[in-house]
Amino acid sequence: MDDTDPDEALLARVAVGEPAAVRALVGRKLPRLMSLAQRMLGDAAEAEDVAQEAFLRVWKQAPRWRPGRAKFDTWLHRVALNLCYDRLRRRREVATDQPPEQIDPGPPPDRGLEARDTAARVSQALAALPDRQREAIVLCHYQELGNIEAATVMGVSVEALESLLGRGRRALRAALADMAER
Amino acid sequence: MAPGDVGMTRERFESLAEAYGGDVSRWPAPAREAAALMMASEPGFTQAALARAGALDAALDAWRPAHAGQALLARILAAAPRARRRGWIGWLSPAALGAGLAAACVAGVMVGVELSQHTSAAREVAVTNTLTAVSSSLDLEEGA
Numbered sequence A: 001m002d003d004t005d006p007d008e009a010l011l012a013r014v015a016v017g018e019p020a021a022v023r024a025l026v027g028r029k030l031p032r033l034m035s036l037a038q039r040m041l042g043d044a045a046e047a048e049d050v051a052q053e054a055f056l057r058v059w060k061q062a063p064r065w066r067p068g069r070a071k072f073d074t075w076l077h078r079v080a081l082n083l084c085y086d087r088l089r090r091r092r093e094v095a096t097d098q099p100p101e102q103i104d105p106g107p108p109p110d111r112g113l114e115a116r117d118t119a120a121r122v123s124q125a126l127a128a129l130p131d132r133q134r135e136a137i138v139l140c141h142y143q144e145l146g147n148i149e150a151a152t153v154m155g156v157s158v159e160a161l162e163s164l165l166g167r168g169r170r171a172l173r174a175a176l177a178d179m180a181e182r
Numbered sequence B: 001m002a003p004g005d006v007g008m009t010r011e012r013f014e015s016l017a018e019a020y021g022g023d024v025s026r027w028p029a030p031a032r033e034a035a036a037l038m039m040a041s042e043p044g045f046t047q048a049a050l051a052r053a054g055a056l057d058a059a060l061d062a063w064r065p066a067h068a069g070q071a072l073l074a075r076i077l078a079a080a081p082r083a084r085r086r087g088w089i090g091w092l093s094p095a096a097l098g099a100g101l102a103a104a105c106v107a108g109v110m111v112g113v114e115l116s117q118h119t120s121a122a123r124e125v126a127v128t129n130t131l132t133a134v135s136s137s138l139d140l141e142e143g144a
Helices: A008-015 A019-041 A042-066 A072-093 A108-125 A129-143 A147-154 A157-176 B010-020 B031-041 B043-060 B071-079 B088-092 B093-114 B119-143
Strands: none
Touching: A008 A019, A008 A042, A008 B071, A019 A042, A019 A072, A019 B071, A042 A072, A042 B071, A042 B088, A072 A129, A072 A147, A072 B119, A108 A129, A108 A157, A108 B010, A108 B043, A129 A147, A129 A157, A129 B043, A147 A157, A157 B010, B010 B031
16 A cells, blocks of 8 residues: 555645645545535535535644644545534434435536436435445445545444445445346 | 455455445455456356446446535635734834834824923924924834
8 A cells, every 4th residue: 555645745835824735735625525525414515514614624733734644535534524423413313203305416407307316316325324334335435445544534444344335335226226237 | 355355256256346346446456366367267257246236336426416616615715724924023123113113102292292281382393393203213114
């Protein structure tokens, strides 16, 4: 595994307030944060709140970042996931028997009704998974983290990660049977 | 690497496809070589397993997240660190000290004017002269 952190140099420039570095870091990480939070929460507006809060943590942490201790992207994923779990917990505290109204699947308007319906179904199927299975699938499939990095973010072994992925994907296949069978 | 990845079995191949999807390039690196060997030796079985996993991958990819709005971007950038401006030590420069002293003189003169309700015309002239001198001093400091 390559141990160098591709974000480290950029983060050092952010720490001294270099505007170009700030913009570059936002350009690099904001789409990933939006992707992560929307897949975890199923809600674009809440995902924006999570992304904004995560960046506040980044700005605070940048001057104190100690290279070599953890990969910045791994840390950022953990921060964003914690913020997502805070929101999921709050939802459960006010939950009724109905799942949260779904949700913003987010396809562009020109993709048509069929695409919108497909996206909504995937969003609902993911939302119905147990949190840890959804987290594993979001990290590995959507965020494209390697298995070791995803396991690190989740604080589990690679074997446990694989088990979560397998169970989650089997449940998704059952939920999306007409879409996911050849 | 899981124990079965060197000598890949059908069961292990299916588990990997189930966990990591139908694109072997996204599987854990240590498993890929053994997977490639099995794909060469058992193409029917492996292609079927990858196709099943790939169909789910495609379904998952149908959900694309919304992009961040401009307002969010602006809020994030507004909170970002900025390069530090000159700190308090910069105020120790000679020009800045001079300007500070001149401002203190102006304040003192104004207080004096307030207190002396019965000043003579001659004294008013003197005060005016003092203010003019202070003002000139400030101009000089700003030009320094």
